Amino acid sequence: MHLFSTVAGVFNHAAELLALRAIVPFLAWSHLAPWTAPPREIAEFLLLALVQVLVIACVFRPLESLMPLEPWADRQATRIDRSYTLVKLLGVTPLFTYLVLEPLSRIGGGAVDGSDEGLTSVQHWLPWLNGHPVVLFMVYLVLFDGLQYAVHRLQHAIPWWWALHSLHHSQRQLSCWSNDRDHYLDDFLEAMILAGAALLIGVAPVSYALLNLISALLENFSHANVRLRFGAVLDKLLVSPHFHRLHHMRVDPHRPDMHNCNFALVFPVWDLVGRTALYPPRTEAPRATGVGDPVVDADNTRGLLAQQLHALRRFWVAVRCKAGWLPGDVAFDAQLRPVSVRDFDLHALEAGTPLDQARKS
Ligand SMILES: [Zn+2]
Numbered sequence: 001m002h003l004f005s006t007v008a009g010v011f012n013h014a015a016e017l018l019a020l021r022a023i024v025p026f027l028a029w030s031h032l033a034p035w036t037a038p039p040r041e042i043a044e045f046l047l048l049a050l051v052q053v054l055v056i057a058c059v060f061r062p063l064e065s066l067m068p069l070e071p072w073a074d075r076q077a078t079r080i081d082r083s084y085t086l087v088k089l090l091g092v093t094p095l096f097t098y099l100v101l102e103p104l105s106r107i108g109g110g111a112v113d114g115s116d117e118g119l120t121s122v123q124h125w126l127p128w129l130n131g132h133p134v135v136l137f138m139v140y141l142v143l144f145d146g147l148q149y150a151v152h153r154l155q156h157a158i159p160w161w162w163a164l165h166s167l168h169h170s171q172r173q174l175s176c177w178s179n180d181r182d183h184y185l186d187d188f189l190e191a192m193i194l195a196g197a198a199l200l201i202g203v204a205p206v207s208y209a210l211l212n213l214i215s216a217l218l219e220n221f222s223h224a225n226v227r228l229r230f231g232a233v234l235d236k237l238l239v240s241p242h243f244h245r246l247h248h249m250r251v252d253p254h255r256p257d258m259h260n261c262n263f264a265l266v267f268p269v270w271d272l273v274g275r276t277a278l279y280p281p282r283t284e285a286p287r288a289t290g291v292g293d294p295v296v297d298a299d300n301t302r303g304l305l306a307q308q309l310h311a312l313r314r315f316w317v318a319v320r321c322k323a324g325w326l327p328g329d330v331a332f333d334a335q336l337r338p339v340s341v342r343d344f345d346l347h348a349l350e351a352g353t354p355l356d357q358a359r360k361s
């Protein structure tokens with residue numbers, strides 16, 4: 001208890017300092033003060049992001065050095081994912097939260113203050129939960145994760161969405177930083193859906209920030225390059241690095257649907273319910289990760305901005321053609337149009353043959 005109050009004291013003191021010395025002057029300079037939340041709230045949000053970065057850098061990263069699952073052939077190629085995490089957690093997410101989400105929630109009537117127990121809120125249907133905040137939080141966490149699972153299925157199933165999400169999968173060497181390697185439009189769509197649902201079911205902002213932090217930390221860990229197994233029981237309860245790595249496997253030409261597995265981000269129960277869980281024998285060697293489609297794999301030759309632009313071009317072409325809306329696995333042709341992988345020789349595609357030469361005869 002003493003340790004808890006000390007940690008809380010240090011956190012409060014740091015938040016106060018950050019608010020006074022940095023946030024207040026910045027809001028005054030940028031004339032944004034009338035549009036955003038109180039400086040103290042923004043400071044707490046930024047500090048939580050900093051805690052997340054510190055946990056990744058000081059706990060997950062050393063674990064990767066201590067017990068790596070695979071040797072990295074090109075360490076340089078993993079560094080871009082660290083930039084993604086820093087840019088997202090300390091830049092894009094706070095800006096989005098306080099310049100887009102917060103004003104939107106005010107326009108929407110301010111229901112995000114959590115006091116709203118309207119018809120759609122969890123508390124309205126289960127009033128017993130009002131007296132049990134920890135259970136209520138766990139209910140939120142499970143629902144939040146279920147929605148993330150559904151969104152993730154769509155990111156893979158709808159070709160225009162895959163055009164964006166494939167950027168996350170193009171990394172061949174996963175690390176604890178890889179979770180934030182995403183297209184910003186993909187992040188935006190996901191955030192709008194999740195925040196909209198949170199508003200609807202009456203999640204208070206502080207709970208929403210905590211939901212995001214817990215979920216994101218587990219996702220950071222599940223991308224780590226660590227030789228760590230959870231054991232038969234825990235493996236069914238929480239997403240492990242081993243479980244999520246299978247979601248990132250390259251297409252196996254012998255079993256072309258096998259990679260459509262393990263979409264859950266926190267609780268594998270969603271994959272068990274959706275019949276997409278994959279638990280191969282413990283003796284099976286780790287599978288290669290990344291994407292066989294040469295157009296997507298070429299993301300590895302680009303920097304952050306070029307990756308964002310190229311994935312946006314894939315999306316822009318896909319979203320304007322019929323094939324971009326037909327569910328199923330696709331690759332992208334030279335004009336970035338999505339084409340069903342069923343029309344192609346996956347062995348040739350896996351070997352790096354350009355799409356127009358790998359078409360089945
Ligand atoms: Zn995915």
Ligand SMILES: [Zn+2]
Nearest residue numbers: 168179223248
């Ligand atoms: Zn992932």
